[in-house]
Amino acid sequence: MISKFKSYLEKLRNLPDKQKKIIIVVIVIVLGLMMGYFWFNSAVEKIKNIKLPPLPKLEDTATKWQKFEYNKNSLNFSFEYPSEMDILQVQEEVPQSPVQVSLSPKQTDDYNTLWTIVTDQTGSCKKIGVSDEVLGDIEIGGTTTQKIKSSITGYDGRIYTNISVCLKNNGIIYTLTCNHQKSENYDYSNFYKMISTFKLIK
Numbered sequence: 255m256i257s258k259f260k261s262y263l264e265k266l267r268n269l270p271d272k273q274k275k276i277i278i279v280v281i282v283i284v285l286g287l288m289m290g291y292f293w294f295n296s297a298v299e300k301i302k303n304i305k306l307p308p309l310p311k312l313e314d315t316a317t318k319w320q321k322f323e324y325n326k327n328s329l330n331f332s333f334e335y336p337s338e339m340d341i342l343q344v345q346e347e348v349p350q351s352p353v354q355v356s357l358s359p360k361q362t363d364d365y366n367t368l369w370t371i372v373t374d375q376t377g378s379c380k381k382i383g384v385s386d387e388v389l390g391d392i393e394i395g396g397t398t399t400q401k402i403k404s405s406i407t408g409y410d411g412r413i414y415t416n417i418s419v420c421l422k423n424n425g426i427i428y429t430l431t432c433n434h435q436k437s438e439n440y441d442y443s444n445f446y447k448m449i450s451t452f453k454l455i456k
Contacts, residue, residue, distance in 0.1 A: 317444065323455070327352050329373055330455035331395075331428065336444045339369065365434035366414070369445060371452075374427040379420035392446065394421050394430070395454050401446075417442060423454055 322341060323332040335341075335357055342356040357369040382388060382402060389401040404416045418431040430452065432445040 319451075322355065324353060324355070325455065329353055329426070331371075332451075332453050332455055333371065333448055334451035335369075335448050338444075342368075365440055366412075367432070367434045367440075369448070370429075370431045370433070372429045372431070374429070375425065379422055379427060379429070380418070389417070392419055392449060394419055394449050394452050395423065395428070397421055397423075415440070417445065419449055421452075428452075428454075 318337040319334045320337060321332060321334050324330070324344070326346070329352060338360055339357045340360050342358045345354045345356070346352065352375060353373050355371040359367055379399075380402070382400075383404065385404065387403040389403050391398050392401050393399075399419050399421055402416075402418050402420075404418070406414050406416060408414050412435055414433055414435055416431055416433050418429055420430075421428045430449055432442060434440055
């Protein structure tokens, strides 16, 4: 083996310089490719063995909505409400109102908020008073009605703001109201969305 290698070197010495350079360049390229191949395989194995930390879970900040449905006393209606609100109580056969559904925030807010859905079989939609303000139209139960803003004095002597909408269907009045301690910063978007989900069930 050694003798063959020596004879091969002897042949290289006897070659013209041009051919020697070509052979040396080829050898360098082959060695470079082999080294690059082994380095690449080694890098791939290292990357495979790297354990990345789990990605943090993104919190779902979107408001979740729940459905409420009432089917008693010939009254059949439903609506959706945000998860940040709780059904405080469902009163049945209260004076002049077969049913009243009250909702309040799960966490006490600074506005003493109360949402109500009241039915009435004897009256009519509230007439717009001198001090009332019409805020525009809104659709409820497939009917377009008006949003009415008014101010009242509560039992505690505080001034409260009412935003209410009224729907009359088959002789029954449905009034949806947002009541809160007077403030210009109150966000009505969820209340209006609840109104848009109100449906009369046939």
